[in-house]
Amino acid sequence: MEKILEGCAYVLGNNIDTDQIIPAEHLVYSLSDPEEKKKYGEFALSGVPIVQAGLPEGQKPFVNEGEHTSEFSIIIGGSNFGCGSSREHAPFALNVAGVKAIVSESYARIFYRNSVDGGFLVPYETPEKLNDKIKTGDKLTINVSENTLTNVTTGETYALTPLGDVFDIVKAGGIFKYARKNELIA
Amino acid sequence: MAQTITQKILAKSAKRKTVEPGESVWLNVDVLMTHDVCGPPTIGIWKREFGENAKIFDKEKLVIFPDHYIFTENEHANRNINILRDFAKEYDVPNYYDVGSERYKGVCHIALAEEGYNVPGTVLFGSDSHTCTSGAFGMFSTGVGNTDAAFILGTGKIWEKVPESMKFIFDGQMPDYLTAKDLILQILGDITTDGATYRAMEFDGEAVYSLSMEERMTLTNMAIEGGAMSGIIAADSVCEAYVKERTSKPYEIFNSDPDAKYYATYRYDVSKMEPTVAKPHSPDNRDVVRNVAGTKLTKCYIGSCTGGKLTDFAFAAKMLRGREVKVPTFIVPGSTLVDKQLSEETIDGLSYKDIFLNAGCDIAESSCAACLGGPSDTVGRSSDGDIVISTTNRNFPGRMGSKKSEVYLASPLTVAASALTGVITDPRDFL
Known part of the structure; x- marks a missing residue:
């Protein structure tokens, strides 16, 4: 995986549930067809109420109308990111939209597993609340080996919680690649 | 070391004597359940990863209930049902409950109970967050995404972090204006939507054991709303009778040791609770x-x-x-x-x-x-x-x-x- 992840921040509140990440009515599209799967990027985070979309100001849709990728590739969340349903379509949709990493205080278990085991994005935890310090549009870099997040726009650097055991699966690119590498499956 | 019911079931599944909260273990899965929203992408990943020779780990242990988007004109939703139908036919899946046939059952978590797939002491994974419902039967059950489900579909195994447990004890006799739903909403208000993240919620007390299996399922069903990995109620004679009526599969009843460790214990008197x-x-x-x-x-x-x-x-x-x-x-x-x-x-x-x-x-x-x-x-x-x-x-x-x-x-x-x-x-x- 890349040693430095770069991108612009999209800032959200606490308890961003999977219905906000990808509303249930959109779960019908193919996840393998290269054209059809773009729908997931188009509707990524479309369930977030507009006043809370892109904090602190809000009113900023994650994906512009008619597009399927976002100008933002690092999400700054609060606590309990990805709560709700088990739909893997959620981290998948964010991946299609171009998200590389999320930095949040905590995650719901299934969303966290799906992000890692599916190899869709890196779910970083942070000991410090950051969604009131970073603004949507700020330029960010994540140093993967040093576990730090730097806000290039303000010059501030924050510590990320090391991924621990999960880092091996992240590095491998998902549970299947990890299992093959470790000869758990053929 | 004293063990919770959840530790005991996971230890059995991992073929270990004991397991400790926080350690990751590889579990042998007794039942894998999926449905029309997450089944098709799960099958897609399974085919992609295991290729031409992809094999279902154990056909008897795979259960597919189309239930989410059934009565709709939506062509993509109907295509998903067709994918399940074709898969069940191609691989000769015995436990597929097709839409439009007499076998159609409705919502997966209720059908799992009715059709005898919930068996005390076993481990059930499903590609749906409310899979924790089955925990009402003294078993470990939890939800996973498509990739994890595809891994189980091909191997019958999955890694899981052994959870700490939280205990919720309800004393007293249920008043006629109160239901299990009021109890679980009370808990959620107390612990919030991430108060049990990565933990098991264990329900106990005379009020819980006075409930029917259906009402107990309401408690375990909403464990996920507290962020929990699983909800669980140890099996008793009511549970045993329900299970025996529906399946002849062997079961094993586990109980938490009296001195097992809990992250937290909450105690309620149902006679003092109100509709919530x-x-x-x-x-x-x-x-x-x-x-x-x-x-x-x-x-x-x-x-x-x-x-x-x-x-x-x-x-x-x-x-x-x-x-x-x-x-x-x-x-x-x-x-x-x-x-x-x-x-x-x-x-x-x-x-x-x-x-x-x-x-x-x-x-x-x-x-x-x-x-x-x-x-x-x-x-x-x-x-x-x-x-x-x-x-x-x-x-x-x-x-x-x-x-x-x-x-x-x-x-x-x-x-x-x-x-x-x-x-x-x-x-x-x-x-």
Whole structure:
């Protein structure tokens, strides 16, 4: 995986549930067809109420109308990111939209597993609340080996919680690649 | 070392003597369940990863219930059913319950119980967050995504971090105005939507063991709303009788050691509890019904894996008998068996179905329906401006359809009482 992840921040509140990440009515599209799967990027985070979309100001849709990728590739969340349903379509949709990493205080278990085991994005935890310090549009870099997040726009650097055991699966690119590498499956 | 029921079951599954919270273990899975929303992508990943020679780890252990988007014109949703149907045919899957056939069962978590897949002491994974429902049968059950489900489909194994446990004890005798839904909404208000993240919620106490299996399933069903990995109630004679009627599979009953360690223990006296709601837009936004009584409603909804079991309709029928609803009220049986039972179960000679029809309710066919919004032609789906009271499990923005609707979660008694007045109503007003 890349040693430095770069991108612009999209800032959200606490308890961003999977219905906000990808509303249930959109779960019908193919996840393998290269054209059809773009729908997931188009509707990524479309369930977030507009006043809370892109904090602190809000009113900023994650994906512009008619597009399927976002100008933002690092999400700054609060606590309990990805709560709700088990739909893997959620981290998948964010991946299609171009998200590389999320930095949040905590995650719901299934969303966290799906992000890692599916190899869709890196779910970083942070000991410090950051969604009131970073603004949507700020330029960010994540140093993967040093576990730090730097806000290039303000010059501030924050510590990320090391991924621990999960880092091996992240590095491998998902549970299947990890299992093959470790000869758990053929 | 003293062990919780969850540790004991996971140790058995991992072929270990004991396991400790925080360690990751590889589990052998007894049942894998999937449905029409997550089944097709799970099959896609399984084929991609295992290639031409992809094999199902054990056909008898795979269970597929189409249930989410069933009665819709949506072509993509119908394509998903076709993918499941073709897969079941190609690989000769015995436990596939096809739509449009007599085998169609309805909502997966209720059907798992009814069809004898819930077996004390076993480990069940499902590609649905409410898979924790099965924990009511003294077993470990939890939800996973498509990639993990595909891994299980090919190997029968999955890694899991052994959870710490939280204990919730309910003492006393259940008053007639209270249901399991009130108990779990009380807990969610206390611990919030991430208060049990990565933990097991264990329910205990004489009030819990006085409940039917269906009501116990309401408790474990909403463990995920506290972020829990699983919910669990140790099996007793009521559970054993339910299981034996439905399957001859061997089962093993586990109990937590008296000195097992818990992250936290909560104790409640049900005789002091009141009918409870979760206000918009979160299942932990708890209040007592009387504080929000009088709130105007546009829709009432009784259904889903949480609130569409026979016991939920028994509560509703008791309330609606001989009365008429004031706002559109949707009755969505959780399974085709529950649907059938609505015609068989009676109060004073009148079937539940007739009670609901006489009261002016709309009765829909069994499926997940509007609990999760669904395609635009889904029965009961919320529209802009709707204020709904529902027996379902989540009220996040847009969960039941429109982002511009508001949803209150409540017990079947509270929902039925509110249907009779058109405003949120404490069921004690009618009992």
